[in-house]
Amino acid sequence: MVTYRGAKLRSSDVKALQIGSYIELLGFTSSSLKKSEAEKFMDNDSYLIEIQVEKAAENENEQLYDHGFVEINRYGLASESFQN
Numbered sequence: 001m002v003t004y005r006g007a008k009l010r011s012s013d014v015k016a017l018q019i020g021s022y023i024e025l026l027g028f029t030s031s032s033l034k035k036s037e038a039e040k041f042m043d044n045d046s047y048l049i050e051i052q053v054e055k056a057a058e059n060e061n062e063q064l065y066d067h068g069f070v071e072i073n074r075y076g077l078a079s080e081s082f083q084n
Contacts, residue, residue, distance in 0.1 A: 003031035005049045006041035014047065 009017075017023075031051055032038045038048060 001033075001053045001055075003033055003051045003053060004035045004038035005029065005031040005051060006038040006046055007049060008043075008046050 035048070042048060
């Protein structure tokens with residue numbers, strides 16, 4: 001699945017990003033399935049980011065709640081650097 005995000009980025013961030021880069025986001029990131037909707041958040045110093053989302057493998061440790069978040073710290077699913 002592909003989603004889109006229109007966002008301002010610092011030049012140092014743009015230089016660090018390469019096509020195919022893996023980026024781990026541990027919070028909510030607004031995006032849209034419609035490219036035209038994401039473009040509404042852009043201006044002269046913004047970029048259109050295409051996010052390819054692969055279906056995650058099922059993990060028996062994941063606990064989904066009504067609000068849709070996974071408690072990654074509680075169940076040891078976060079990267080070591082993000083665990084409490």
